[in-house]
Amino acid sequence: MKRTLTAIALLATATAGLTAAEIGKPAPNFTAKDIHGQTHKLSDYQGKVVVLEAYNLDCPFCANHFKTGAMQELQAELAEKGVVWLLINSTDAKHPSYRTPEKARKEWAAQKIKATAWLDDSSGDIGRAYGMKTTPHMYVIAKDGTLAYQGAIDDKAAANGDPRQARNYVREAVNKLLAGEKPEVTQTKPYGCPVKYGG
Numbered sequence: 001m002k003r004t005l006t007a008i009a010l011l012a013t014a015t016a017g018l019t020a021a022e023i024g025k026p027a028p029n030f031t032a033k034d035i036h037g038q039t040h041k042l043s044d045y046q047g048k049v050v051v052l053e054a055y056n057l058d059c060p061f062c063a064n065h066f067k068t069g070a071m072q073e074l075q076a077e078l079a080e081k082g083v084v085w086l087l088i089n090s091t092d093a094k095h096p097s098y099r100t101p102e103k104a105r106k107e108w109a110a111q112k113i114k115a116t117a118w119l120d121d122s123s124g125d126i127g128r129a130y131g132m133k134t135t136p137h138m139y140v141i142a143k144d145g146t147l148a149y150q151g152a153i154d155d156k157a158a159a160n161g162d163p164r165q166a167r168n169y170v171r172e173a174v175n176k177l178l179a180g181e182k183p184e185v186t187q188t189k190p191y192g193c194p195v196k197y198g199g
Contacts, residue, residue, distance in 0.1 A: 020131025021150065023186045027141045028129040034117040035104040042141075045084045049177050051170060052139040053115070053153075054132040055087040057107060058097040059193035060159035062135040066111050070163040075114035078174055085115040090127030092198030098122060124197045134192035140173040140183070149173035151188030 021028055031041045057063050065071035075085050091098045104118055121127055140149035156166035173183035
């Protein structure tokens with residue numbers, strides 16, 4: 001019981017101060033460097049559908065999507081449709097799961113990641129602005145810059161098994177937006193491990 005309460009307290013502390021972005025409202029703009037030193041601004045992608053993925057491969061929920069290849073397939077599928085996919089790693093630099101740019105580049109290659117870029121958010125600024133709680137916590141931003149979907153990647157909160165068998169909310173939302181329609185599901189409860197923000 002004591003351990004459970006401690007875990008709850010830690011989660012509450014980690015997510016304190018999060019101001020979740022709102023569906024239908026402009027997605028918070030940000031500027032961040034990727035693992036190759038290039039600068040990315042969300043506003044630079046106005047006119048494109050953008051996917052944000054809260055990322056930490058040390059989380060078994062996140063890792064399952066990559067070890068099965070399901071996440072890379074989805075990234076590649078949507079990239080072919082002109083979608084921008086940004087990995088957001090908000091792990092604090094003092095945490096064991098933090099990746100230096102060098103380690104991140106090796107992980108990118110080893111996992112054959114197909115995203116547009118991996119952004120270093122060790123400050124936690126992007127994660128907190130969006131209210132990112134877990135890895136993975138997913139966001140889909142419409143071409144006009146408004147937030148169209150946020151929550152779980154799919155309806156199967158599992159750290160094993162084939163994610164391809166699940167209903168993928170991100171794919172659905174993106175395809176609806178590309179067809180000029182609104183997503184049927186705009187918000188779900190994210191699952192996974194808590195984002196490792198700094199104090």
